[in-house]
Amino acid sequence: MSTGRTPPRGSRRGWPHRSARTDQLIRTLLRRRKEPLAIEEVTVVDKPGMRRAVAATAVGNTMEWFDFGVYAYVAVTLGKVFFPGDDPATQVVSTFATFAVAFLVRPLGGLVFGPLGDRIGRRRVLSTTMIMMAIGTFAVGLLPGYSQIGFAAPLLLLACRVVQGFSTGGEYAGATTYIAEFAPDQRRGFLGSWLDFGTFIGYSLGSGLVTVLTATIGETGMVEWGWRVPFLVAGPLGLIGLYMRLRLEETPAFQQEAERAAEAAEAAEAHGDTVPIEEARQSGRGRLREIFTRHWEAMLICMGLVLLYNVTNYMVTSYLPTYMTSTLGQDATTAQVLVLGTMLFVVLAITVVGRGSDRWGRRPLFLVGSLGLVALAIPAVLLIRAGGVLMPAIGCLILGAMLVTFAGTSAATLPALFPTRLRYGALSISYNLSVSLFGGTTPLLASWLVATTHNTLVPAFYLMAAGVIGLIATLFLHETAGKPLRGSGPMVETEEEARTAVAESRTEAGRHARDVWIRLRHPWAGAGHREEEDEE
Known part of the structure; x- marks a missing residue:
């Protein structure tokens, strides 16, 4: 369906001078931006x-x-x-x-x-x-x-x-x-x-x-x-x-947070120079400061x-x-x-x-x-x-x-x-x-x-x-x-609810990635799509 918009001059179908390398970078960005849930995260x-x-x-x-x-x-x-x-x-x-x-x-x-x-x-x-x-x-x-x-x-x-x-x-x-x-x-x-x-x-x-x-x-x-x-x-x-x-x-929730904190401490120790920063963040004073400032x-x-x-x-x-x-x-x-x-x-x-x-x-x-x-x-x-x-x-x-x-x-x-x-x-x-x-x-x-x-x-x-x-x-x-x-x-009561949550997350992630891809790869089409949604 035409939106009444024409691509910019000097471009064939996409953003001007778009390369395969740029497309690959966009796909990588989208994957990192909206990751679907894994079953072990529920x-x-x-x-x-x-x-x-x-x-x-x-x-x-x-x-x-x-x-x-x-x-x-x-x-x-x-x-x-x-x-x-x-x-x-x-x-x-x-x-x-x-x-x-x-x-x-x-x-x-x-x-x-x-x-x-x-x-x-x-x-x-x-x-x-x-x-x-x-x-x-x-x-x-x-x-x-x-x-x-x-x-x-x-x-x-x-x-x-x-x-x-x-x-x-x-x-x-x-x-x-x-x-x-x-x-x-x-x-x-x-x-x-x-x-x-x-x-x-x-x-x-x-x-x-x-x-x-x-x-x-x-x-x-x-x-x-x-x-x-x-x-x-x-x-x-x-x-x-x-x-x-x-x-x-x-x-x-506390067990998962404790595991993440332990992994962060190990990663900090591996870098050698960031251990004091992580220790300060996990200390009582560091937590109190974060509570009152953030x-x-x-x-x-x-x-x-x-x-x-x-x-x-x-x-x-x-x-x-x-x-x-x-x-x-x-x-x-x-x-x-x-x-x-x-x-x-x-x-x-x-x-x-x-x-x-x-x-x-x-x-x-x-x-x-x-x-x-x-x-x-x-x-x-x-x-x-x-x-x-x-x-x-x-x-x-x-x-x-x-x-x-x-x-x-x-x-x-x-x-x-x-x-x-x-x-x-x-x-x-x-x-x-x-x-x-x-x-x-x-x-x-x-x-x-x-x-x-x-x-x-x-x-x-x-x-x-x-x-x-x-x-x-x-x-x-x-x-x-x-x-x-x-x-x-997410916290659920049954395995079936967990599978449903993962499926819905994948659907939502796919829909979000598709919308962003359209807006980046075909900006005029994405804008027209948003106008149609607003009219509806």
């Missing part, structure tokens, strides 16, 4: 290993959030045990200040455990964080109160929280990295959502245990001895989690999404029970049951949202959740303020619906922002900075703002601000659903 996931990975990482998150659920629900009780000389409002603020201290040391844990996980492996670091979390939580249950040892009691509580915070600095980022690197590309959202399923199961178990204890032995019994029980339960939970993590294997945009996006998720999370899970009882004067058991019911709703819906993110994409869900938080935060808090049972229950469910949108999507979205060789470190640093500055401080700041301004709509305004920031971050987010992780090859 990883078929080991299904038993994948199930063990999901279970072991979810148990670690369950352990972490069991502690958070307990701490949030016994905040008033802990204030009476460790800060008895203060008025009730100051007791709550003091207790949440101790809670927030753990988040201030989380970035230090991220700086240590994240790059370490990129160097020695994800499995070893996750086993270490599991041990430290269990010890820190269990030790709280053994602490003497202020009436027994005075000012040393809150100091010991603070020390336990520091240990917990340091260990959790490497927990969530490592767990999401581990699941993401074990999951098939088409199911990463669904499998990743099980990690946060463990989060809310842990919170529900912790808060549920405190609710049952409070209803059984009363507030007096909780102050005397009942507050210790939930923390002591953490010991056996930690041992179970450690056993499961020690049985894990290293992720396929991946700062991804870090900002990550921090915005983490702020959105964690401000909503801690507002609902950690601050809402205290807000409903201490600020609004509602019945403690009713408030605890309503928030616990919200957590159960999140647990039931979270894997559905994760599967939906595989189908519709991560970006649309974050957009819907951000806009929903901005629009519905005030109505939700007004319903919670209304009193009774029905209206607060509806308000809690609205906030729970926003929360599950972020929770079911985050574990698959965040690891995909960074390449394999830096994923654990970059995610640990950006995640923990955001959680420490904005997430973990939410209960403290919200309680302080309410006490200072006497405005009970402060939680709604706080959530709206988080929604705006999350919306901005989402607008810069690239869609990653169904795509391989950066720095890794």
Whole structure:
């Protein structure tokens, strides 16, 4: 079909003075530019290993959030045990200040455990964080109160929280990295959502245990001895989690990256003069420098999404029970049951949202959740303020619906922002900075703002601000659903899917090479072809 264009004068059919040697060079360039996949580049996931990975990482998150659920629900009780000389409002603020201290040391844990996980492996670091979390939580249950040892009691509580915070600095980022690197590309959202399923199961178990204890032995019994029980339960939970993590294997993506790094080191050593360069690149300082200089945009996006998720999370899970009882004067058991019911709703819906993110994409869900938080935060808090049972229950469910949108999507979205060789470190640093500055401080700041301004709509305004920031971050987010992780090859579930991926890659590579060849060898024909495509 003629395109209405004529070749340049002085040329017969192609580019002027085209030689066979030039054609050969173009063919070589095309082969190097778009290589099709080889079957060995596609990883078929080991299904038993994948199930063990999901279970072991979810148990670690369950352990972490069991502690958070307990701490949030016994905040008033802990204030009476460790800060008895203060008025009730100051007791709550003091207790949440101790809670927030753990988040201030989380970035230090991220700086240590994240790059370490990129160097020695994800499995070893996750086993270490599991041990430290269990010890820190269990030790709280053994602490003497202020009436027994005075000012040393809150100091010991603070020390336990520091240990917990340091260990959790490497927990969530490592767990999401581990699941993401074990999951098939088409199911990463669904499998990743099980990690946060463990989060809310842990919170529900912790808060549920405190609710049952409070209803059984009363507030007096909780102050005397009942507050210790939930923390002591953490010991056996930690041992179970450690056993499961020690049985894990290293992720396929990390193994492939380690092999590439070893080959690069051998090649550098063969040249003789480039070994120091490669050693510097693989060192902890070299990785940190690369994270902050080459991946700062991804870090900002990550921090915005983490702020959105964690401000909503801690507002609902950690601050809402205290807000409903201490600020609004509602019945403690009713408030605890309503928030616990919200957590159960999140647990039931979270894997559905994760599967939906595989189908519709991560970006649309974050957009819907951000806009929903901005629009519905005030109505939700007004319903919670209304009193009774029905209206607060509806308000809690609205906030729970926003929360599950972020929770079911985050574990698959965040690891995909960074390449394999830096994923654990970059995610640990950006995640923990955001959680420490904005997430973990939410209960403290919200309680302080309410006490200072006497405005009970402060939680709604706080959530709206988080929604705006999350919306901005989402607008810069690239869609990653169904795509391989950066720095890794495709991950599939079966051999048949692997062969299909290779076949599709060859077809795509051939089509791409043909289009480029036409544009180089017959530029006027290629331009006409593009015009026809545009008209269609």
